[in-house]
Amino acid sequence: MNNSIKVKRAERDLTQQDLAVQIGVSRQTINAIEKGKYDPSLPIAFKLAAVFKCRIEDLFTP
Numbered sequence: 001m002n003n004s005i006k007v008k009r010a011e012r013d014l015t016q017q018d019l020a021v022q023i024g025v026s027r028q029t030i031n032a033i034e035k036g037k038y039d040p041s042l043p044i045a046f047k048l049a050a051v052f053k054c055r056i057e058d059l060f061t062p
Contacts, residue, residue, distance in 0.1 A: 002061045006034045008052045023047040 009019055009030075016030040023044060032038035033048075040048065049056045 001036065001039050003033065003036070003059055005030070005048065005059060008054075008059065009034075012052070019048075019051065022051050 005019075009016070014022075016034075017027045020027045020030045024047070025044060029038065029040075029044075033040050033044075045056045045060065048059055052059065
């Protein structure tokens with residue numbers, strides 16, 4: 001699954017660690033999501049969407 005997490009994170013000047021703390025996961029999880037090696041659970045996807053104030057569909061594409 002493709003995602004725009006890295007772009008959205010850069011737009012807000014957040015590090016992977018900053019984002020990880022905000023949604024309650026490890027920095028390694030954010031890294032894996034950004035690289036497409038890990039598809040997040042629905043609760044994590046909702047948290048990411050809330051941080052970026054967008055819909056889940058705006059972050060992830062099949």
